[in-house]
Amino acid sequence: MVLQGFVGYTGCQRIVRLASVNWNSREKRSGFQMKIYIKLGLVLLLNVILLPGCGPIPATGEVVEYEVVFEATWSEATHPQDFPPGPHFSGLIGGTHNADVTFWQEGELASLGIEQMAEVGSKTSLTNEVTASIDTGEAFSVISGGGISSSPGSVTLTFQVSDTHSLVTLVSMIAPSPDWFVGVSNLDLRNTDGIWQGEVVVDLDPYDAGTDSGTTFTSGNADTQPPDLITNLNDSFPFMGTSPLGTFTFRLLTPTTAPG
Ligand SMILES: [Ca+2]
Ligand SMILES: [Ca+2]
Numbered sequence: 037m038v039l040q041g042f043v044g045y046t047g048c049q050r051i052v053r054l055a056s057v058n059w060n061s062r063e064k065r066s067g068f069q070m071k072i073y074i075k076l077g078l079v080l081l082l083n084v085i086l087l088p089g090c091g092p093i094p095a096t097g098e099v100v101e102y103e104v105v106f107e108a109t110w111s112e113a114t115h116p117q118d119f120p121p122g123p124h125f126s127g128l129i130g131g132t133h134n135a136d137v138t139f140w141q142e143g144e145l146a147s148l149g150i151e152q153m154a155e156v157g158s159k160t161s162l163t164n165e166v167t168a169s170i171d172t173g174e175a176f177s178v179i180s181g182g183g184i185s186s187s188p189g190s191v192t193l194t195f196q197v198s199d200t201h202s203l204v205t206l207v208s209m210i211a212p213s214p215d216w217f218v219g220v221s222n223l224d225l226r227n228t229d230g231i232w233q234g235e236v237v238v239d240l241d242p243y244d245a246g247t248d249s250g251t252t253f254t255s256g257n258a259d260t261q262p263p264d265l266i267t268n269l270n271d272s273f274p275f276m277g278t279s280p281l282g283t284f285t286f287r288l289l290t291p292t293t294a295p296g
Pocket of ligand 1: 214215244245246247248249250
């Protein structure tokens, strides 16, 4: 079992390397150890031979570490329409999870957690939603970090993600605003071959949570009843014709995919 887990963990190039190391190490070992290592090496080589295209084997339970850099470019220069005083972003909040759960999606109704994040920058309810999904096995971890006290600016945080829960959802309130936010939903940190991606850069569009009817950054509280669906505001005032508000850059910190 350990062997299979390790094979899946490393992929083809590491298998070859491990087999090679164990084969070469036999001269330094006792006779018994030598036999074990020769067998280990042969089993690993057999895995290589039998693997179609010598591709990676999905493993279960592998945990790797990523950092995410939130680089906010939002400024009066990039978004002159209705630009508010005190532009900032609330603390990052989200989680890692599998495809059995979605915390927000364009065209769907916002959860209480998304509503409170988008309207007042509160993390509490969304944290509770992710935690509840951890309890049911749908989520792996809560991601919670700082915000950007004055945009433009940046903030970085690290988090762990499992190969059984390789999707990331992460959001931050555009502030001040009625219920506008930026973020990603169901972003898979592994590619279609199941390999952890070294770097993923996501442009951050503005979204409306559909839970407050204010139309300007500094509109007063105006709860939307019944709530609207979550919409992309790229083509709506005050974001029409503007660039994204920034980027999330996800970088793999654990060197699991490095050759050798
Ligand atoms: Ca709204
Ligand atoms: Ca509301």
